[in-house]
Amino acid sequence: MTSFADLTTIGVGGHIARFIEPTSRVGVIEAVEDADSKGLPLCVIGGGSNLLVADGPFNGVVVRDARRQITVPDEAAPVENGERIVHVNAEAGCNWDDFVAFTVELGLEGVEGLSGIPGTVGASVVQNIGAYGQEVAGAVESVEAWDRRDKRTLNIAAADMGFGYRMSALKTSMYQAPAVPAGEFFPTPRYVVLSVTFALRHSATGTVGYGQLAKALGVEVCDRMETAAIRNAVLKVRAAKGMLEDAARYLQPAMAGTKRDVNVRIALEAQRRQLAAGADTPVVRDPDRHSCGSFFMNPVLPADAADRLPQDAPRFPATLPDGTAGVKTSAAWLIDHAGFHKGFKVDESSPAGLSTLHALALTNRGDAAASDIAALAHAVQDGVEAAFGVRLVPEPVVVGMDLR
Known part of the structure; x- marks a missing residue:
């Protein structure tokens, strides 16, 4: 039986009652319509990178579009x-x-x-x-x-x-x-x-x-470069921060065929080089890549709330949901300056922790459950709110748990 742990980049989540992969446009619509007509919980999933699902069974339908043209x-x-x-x-x-x-x-x-x-x-x-x-x-x-x-x-x-x-x-x-x-x-x-x-x-x-x-x-902002060079640089920067997915996930049955084989091979080779593994060495698990990426959104605050932040807190012009001017600050900065540094765990035995490369990523360090990730998220949210009066909002879609 397929589980969300099989389908998500963070590798947690319960078993799925019904998993469907339609191969046509009509098939996608029919799968969605069938679940809706029966009043069943429905989760249309993509790459599973922005999704955190509870450990219990999902008694509904999960649809993953198999069309990739x-x-x-x-x-x-x-x-x-x-x-x-x-x-x-x-x-x-x-x-x-x-x-x-x-x-x-x-x-x-x-x-x-x-x-x-x-x-x-x-x-x-x-x-x-x-x-x-x-x-x-x-x-x-x-x-x-x-x-x-x-x-x-x-x-x-x-x-x-x-x-x-x-x-x-x-x-x-x-x-x-x-x-x-x-x-x-x-x-x-x-x-x-x-x-x-x-x-x-x-x-x-x-x-x-x-x-x-x-x-x-090695250039200035607004300079123009070859798009291929920009892409390669972005991939290297993301890899250095642990913000790429684990390429080895595409070798698992639940993910097979969802990414083009040539691009899987390129990603696996780059991951081997980063982890200093030999060409004949199976790709080792990289816990820093087992995450939802940036777990918390950068807060966009009214000007008066931003004024209460420390003077050295990052500030960028932004627009509030009501369309008025606001200030965006850095969730990673708030997390780090509230005392939650890279590698932080709620306790040393916890299988969940902040990435050792980026404080904004919550990672599955081994056999973590969704509840372990939730406990870490709550600890960070409570600590940041106590320090700065800002409640961080999760970026992933959180199913079956309350991370407000």
């Missing part, structure tokens, strides 16, 4: 004396990094800074993934989705997606307040992504939009 409706050749926008369509089940690698190889600019983010194309727009100066919102043209309430397909323009910091109209439909699930649509949004059309630019170079990345490349 990428198509280019436009002619990809550049035109003379001008820019060329190229539209690329990807089915929701396509591995996100497979998609990024495809676009870079095709000579397209727009998502190279999002290299190495675990998950799928469908999940990318729900979460509005972002890193190193890019967000997926900046590359999306439209999203094809199934509306579970009105029982119809929609083509949602990017302008109507409600994109914000780690937010979209799709994700909003799941919550009545931060970390508080909505009654009707949770843990799957009202709108189930079927495919995404991206508008990318035909260019072999991209803009280096983040200081840490510029340093790694």
